[in-house]
Amino acid sequence: MEEHRYKWIMGFVLLATLVLVLFLLNIGVGSVAIPFEDILKVLLGEEASRNAYNSIILKSRLPQTITAVLAGAGLAVGGLQMQTLFRNPLAGPSILGISSGAGLGVALVLLFAGNVLGVSISGYGLLGHMTVVGAAFLGAFLILLLIVFFAQALRDNTILLIVGIMVGYAASAIIGVMKFYSPKEDVHAYVIWGLGSFSNVTWEHLIVLIPVVLIGLLYSLMLIKPLNVLVLGENYAENLGINIKHTRLAILFCTGLLTASITAFCGPIAFLGLAVPHLTKGLFRTSNQKVLLPAVIVAGSVLALFCNLIARLPGFEGALPINVVTGLIGAPIVISVIIKRRKLNMNG
Amino acid sequence: MDNTALLESVNLAVGYNQGSSRQLVLHSKINVQLHRGEFACLLGPNGAGKSTLIKTLSGFIPKISGNVLVDGTHLESYKRNQLAKVVSVVLTEKLQVSNMTVFDLVALGRTPYTDFFGTIGKHDKQLVMQAINDVGLQGFANRQLVCMSDGERQKAMIAKALVQDTPLIILDEPTAFLDLPSKIEIVQLLKKLAEEKQKGILLSTHDLDLALQLADKIWLLGQGRELESGIPEDLVLADGFRRFFEKEGILFDNERGSFKVQQKQLKAIRVVGAGIEYKWLSHALNRKGYQTTETEGDYPQIEVDKEANKAYVLHQTDGSKHELRTIEDLLEQITLD
Numbered sequence: 001m002e003e004h005r006y007k008w009i010m011g012f013v014l015l016a017t018l019v020l021v022l023f024l025l026n027i028g029v030g031s032v033a034i035p036f037e038d039i040l041k042v043l044l045g046e047e048a049s050r051n052a053y054n055s056i057i058l059k060s061r062l063p064q065t066i067t068a069v070l071a072g073a074g075l076a077v078g079g080l081q082m083q084t085l086f087r088n089p090l091a092g093p094s095i096l097g098i099s100s101g102a103g104l105g106v107a108l109v110l111l112f113a114g115n116v117l118g119v120s121i122s123g124y125g126l127l128g129h130m131t132v133v134g135a136a137f138l139g140a141f142l143i144l145l146l147i148v149f150f151a152q153a154l155r156d157n158t159i160l161l162i163v164g165i166m167v168g169y170a171a172s173a174i175i176g177v178m179k180f181y182s183p184k185e186d187v188h189a190y191v192i193w194g195l196g197s198f199s200n201v202t203w204e205h206l207i208v209l210i211p212v213v214l215i216g217l218l219y220s221l222m223l224i225k226p227l228n229v230l231v232l233g234e235n236y237a238e239n240l241g242i243n244i245k246h247t248r249l250a251i252l253f254c255t256g257l258l259t260a261s262i263t264a265f266c267g268p269i270a271f272l273g274l275a276v277p278h279l280t281k282g283l284f285r286t287s288n289q290k291v292l293l294p295a296v297i298v299a300g301s302v303l304a305l306f307c308n309l310i311a312r313l314p315g316f317e318g319a320l321p322i323n324v325v326t327g328l329i330g331a332p333i334v335i336s337v338i339i340k341r342r343k344l345n346m347n348g
Numbered sequence: 349m350d351n352t353a354l355l356e357s358v359n360l361a362v363g364y365n366q367g368s369s370r371q372l373v374l375h376s377k378i379n380v381q382l383h384r385g386e387f388a389c390l391l392g393p394n395g396a397g398k399s400t401l402i403k404t405l406s407g408f409i410p411k412i413s414g415n416v417l418v419d420g421t422h423l424e425s426y427k428r429n430q431l432a433k434v435v436s437v438v439l440t441e442k443l444q445v446s447n448m449t450v451f452d453l454v455a456l457g458r459t460p461y462t463d464f465f466g467t468i469g470k471h472d473k474q475l476v477m478q479a480i481n482d483v484g485l486q487g488f489a490n491r492q493l494v495c496m497s498d499g500e501r502q503k504a505m506i507a508k509a510l511v512q513d514t515p516l517i518i519l520d521e522p523t524a525f526l527d528l529p530s531k532i533e534i535v536q537l538l539k540k541l542a543e544e545k546q547k548g549i550l551l552s553t554h555d556l557d558l559a560l561q562l563a564d565k566i567w568l569l570g571q572g573r574e575l576e577s578g579i580p581e582d583l584v585l586a587d588g589f590r591r592f593f594e595k596e597g598i599l600f601d602n603e604r605g606s607f608k609v610q611q612k613q614l615k616a617i618r619v620v621g622a623g624i625e626y627k628w629l630s631h632a633l634n635r636k637g638y639q640t641t642e643t644e645g646d647y648p649q650i651e652v653d654k655e656a657n658k659a660y661v662l663h664q665t666d667g668s669k670h671e672l673r674t675i676e677d678l679l680e681q682i683t684l685d
């Protein structure tokens with residue numbers, strides 16, 4: 001066990017270093033490159049050598065980078081919780097239709113308002129954006145409540161999983177109908193929202209997003225013990241004194257809160273939540289949630305920062321939506337990790 | 349010695365609640381007892397309701413009526429965490445968790461005793477290592493579950509039940525998918541643990557032979573019959589097994605304590621001899637549908653002489669004589685003529 005502990009500490013040191021380096025790169029790299037010295041100056045509250053640097057970092061890059069850290073951490077935790085609860089490696093934070101719910105909320109605002117009321121929200125700037133965020137959050141939360149309602153009625157996790165996926169399909173279908181009858185510009189605005197972005201989040205948003213995500217993350221740390229036992233399946237867990245119903249609701253609520261808030265502000269970020277737990281398990285080689293949970297929080301931040309960095313590389317600036325990057329960069333990484341682990345298992 | 353039974357059922361009925369008012373009662377009037385240091389086997393054909401009874405006794409599903417007393421206290425008056433310290437279970441299901449080591453798994457057995465974050469302290473660690481040794485998995489603590497055989501994994505689950513430190517351990521067909529040597533090992537291990545650690549152990553299984561040889565008590569559960577319990581020998585003498593496992597073509601041999609497949613035995617044959625060769629020759633002939641006898645008559649005869657080079661001498665009814673080395677050759681020769 002001592003050798004494991006050493007490996008785990010090394011893993012955390014590695015990930016923490018990566019977070020720091022990527023954090024600084026995210027602030028420094030972009031269409032305007034900012035020297036390292038100036039980055040430190042601005043972050044320490046001093047004046048940079050050029051005035052423009054101050055405003056670029058503080059108004060645009062810093063909030064965007066913080067958002068990436070929060071979103072990566074939160075979605076990764078949601079993914080780990082869903083994969084553990086449903087004992088299914090394909091589960092992710094949005095598996096229960098929560099992000100489809102957010103999408104439905106946004107579609108209602110963007111498409112329905114445009115169609116029926118004749119108001120194009122997409123043209124309203126900040127106020128419009130706040131409306132979109134509010135609608136997404138409301139939609140996601142309504143779906144979460146629906147899932148929690150089903151969770152109380154259904155004992156079987158597999159059936160709950162199927163119900164969740166069906167709810168997601170239903171939401172997507174309604175969105176489809178609305179898209180069909182909406183003018184092009186509004187549909188375009190919806191599509192853009194659906195591609196996800198860390199850059200629309202301003203300090204005003206962060207005042208809400210930071211505490212909500214932190215609450216979700218702290219809550220998840222309190223669920224470590226039951227989550228660890230759930231790995232054995234519900235029967236064994238129940239026999240070990242775990243209250244399955246309460247635990248399940250707590251886990252659903254925790255993942256729901258994280259996913260709903262992050263999706264509301266950043267749009268549906270695909271893939272991160274599914275991939276990070278696999279990458280982390282490959283790195284730490286343990287099933288102990290006490291190690292895994294903090295690890296996915298840091299690893300989630302690393303992957304989100306990395307994807308955001310790629311999306312903002314000079315030349316791509318503004319051109320690459322975050323979902324394109326997470327898919328293109330993340331998928332090969334995950335495939336290689338999984339294949340490598342398979343081989344190890346077979347040889348071992 | 350404490351005279352209260354560790355596990356006792358009084359007029360217990362088990363089954364399932366279907367909807368709000370409908371009940372499916374599988375068995376009623378179940379009256380059994382299990383004491384400390386006792387190893388009991390619950391036997392019965394598939395679909396007899398073994399699993400339902402086991403689930404009810406371990407608190408997974410509510411009873412229909414009657415009472416279950418664990419250590420003298422009503423099962424349903426235990427709080428969740430208290431019950432976890434009194435009854436531990438091992439189930440049929442195969443556990444496949446990547447990256448989980450034997451130590452991790454067994455340590456989860458300490459869940460009812462650990463703090464809010466499930467911290468494994470020094471004392472817990474000692475108990476875990478002790479239990480891993482007790483089930484015969486020395487040196488396996490850091491082995492990954494995915495790299496172990498099914499039998500070893502079930503032993504680890506038994507170690508988990510041991511560190512849960514409960515007076516009662518209930519196992520629901522833990523050997524169902526194991527090969528014969530692993531089955532024997534596990535049942536022997538359970539018998540030993542019951543004795544040495546003075547635990548009450550209840551095992552549901554299909555393995556009649558093993559149960560007959562190792563169980564202190566046997567609970568027989570048949571479809572649509574009342575549960576019968578007793579020590580194996582009494583049950584055999586009372587024809588219990590024969591009645592419970594009656595099926596066409598299968599007969600429980602009360603003398604041998606195992607099942608015999610009844611074959612139509614049409615042709616008679618005389619076998620003369622003694623010893624183990626004689627026994628297995630009769631076995632082979634029975635299998636092939638011959639009725640063996642020792643009296644002379646108008647049918648073929650076989651002499652067994654284990655000292656001779658060719659042990660089996662076949663005299664056919666037409667007077668011809670064949671000397672053969674193996675039973676296989678002999679059987680071939682008989683069918684040829």
